[in-house]
Amino acid sequence: MKRIYFFLLLIYSSLGANAQVKVKFELQNIPQNKDSIPEYFVAGNFNNWKPNDPAYRFLKVNDADYVLEKQLPANLYEYKITRGSWAKVESESKGNTIGNRSLNLKNDTTVKITIANWADQFKKEPPKHTTSANVHIIDSAFLIPQLNAKRRVWIYLPPSYASSTKKYPVLYMHDGQNLFDQLTSGYGEWGVDELLDSLIAKGQKEYIVIGIDHGGSERLKEYNPYNSEYGIGKGKAYVDFLVNTLKPYVDEHYRTEKDIKNTAIAGSSMGGLISMYAIATYPKVFGKAGVFSPAFWLGKTIETDVKNAMRNLNGSKVYLVAGDLESKTMVSDMKNMYQILNPTGKNKNIVMVEKVDGKHSEWFWHREFVDFYKFISN
Incomplete structure (x- = not known):
């Protein structure tokens, strides 16, 4: 009974x-x-x-x-x-x-x-591009054979790139439409280019940043390695594209530091979920990850995958950040992941940031990007 x-x-x-x-x-x-x-x-x-x-x-x-x-x-x-x-x-x-x-x-x-x-x-001034001079388009229709799709791919080249012969670390980011240009962004831009121009002028390390456009209505599947209420996840294929197609192309055509310590990945919401998956699945490719407002609730299996990958994540740097004004389980899910990654709380390579005023919005990620960038630059 x-x-x-x-x-x-x-x-x-x-x-x-x-x-x-x-x-x-x-x-x-x-x-x-x-x-x-x-x-x-x-x-x-x-x-x-x-x-x-x-x-x-x-x-x-x-x-x-x-x-x-x-x-x-x-x-x-x-x-x-x-x-x-x-x-x-x-x-x-x-x-x-x-x-x-x-x-x-x-x-x-x-x-x-x-x-x-x-x-x-209202009559308004025509919208204008807001990209800095350091932002370029690698290809407006870069082939993703793993998804049978094409996407625009952006690149931010550091201010010293044209006048030097040195190699640079690389940060791969999702939702390319929203990273550099107000004109292409749906809800406002991160302003990554302006932030980097300012930070580098103050002495911060220079990074190449690669931005990959999302697939519109396919985004909820392409950034999810697991099946969900939105359909069969395509995230495994997307990350395979980053590792086996895009990164080799970037390394061949640009002066990059190719090793783990100089290869980072970052994104927000679904982009946070897929970034966590990428570093857990390819810890010998990505050595650093920025996990902004992660949509772990749409892929709870990520916790199991990270647990299984822990022995391979020694030395990996992960920056988790979310706000109290986001979805109901956003912060608690992030804390669960932090506990998996850093059970003793003593690993300085694993950082968790909770902001009281944080919302699921580009202005929040724009603001928090500065500390993340400093974290991966040290």
Whole structure:
């Protein structure tokens, strides 16, 4: 009888841990816009920030109001309202960009939303590229045979590269669209090039940085080595591309330090997950990793893989960072990984940073990149 009770308790606990919460979004007093038949969407970290996701389209209930009802896991979410594209995202009354809306979803909730205005209602200066002179495109359609796909690949060459003959360490980074250029970024850029220009001018070590564009709707699969609710993971093939196709190409065409100590990898969210996987799977290729706001919740098997790889990670440097204002399990998942990597807390090569104000956003990763860069440069 006790065994039956315990079994039922486990089932109940499991159901409770994955319980869905009802949320009702209500749009009210919507400003006029240019669309003959307007459609409204919510885009957030619950749907990979897709601005025209049909599953997150509001339904018209009367001449003035629109409603969207969903069931989501209890969690901390960020989102914005769009009319189907980021060019038609909500804005301040005078057209200025607004920050992400936040929703700490714990119980059934109704969210009443008032839109101040729309970004496309205002005449603006055409967007401009913000890359520094040290950023170049290796190839706008670099072949990834492991994924049967092509991606744009960026490179940041240190200021002294053109005038020297020395070799440089290399940092590989994911989500290339968001690293260097405001024009190509979906939600703001990291500003890696400007940060490096400034840090190097102050005496920090010079790195070559390689940025690989993500695959849009394929991102949740390409940056996940495991199967998930989003489909069959392609992360193993993606990391194989980095190790066996891209790195050999970079080492052949640029003056690089090829060894483990001079090869690093970094990324945020899904990019954090795949960076942790890369250093655990190829510890003789990547000697350093920057794991920003990692989406470990979409690949819990990463903990087992890291445990199994520990004997090969001696000397590896890992920098973990996340914020308290991110998803529900972000920080706790990061702490679990830190405990695996550094059980005694005495390994100075394994660092964990928790920031009270940290959000799942490029401005946060931009800010925290500085300390990470100093960490891998020493």
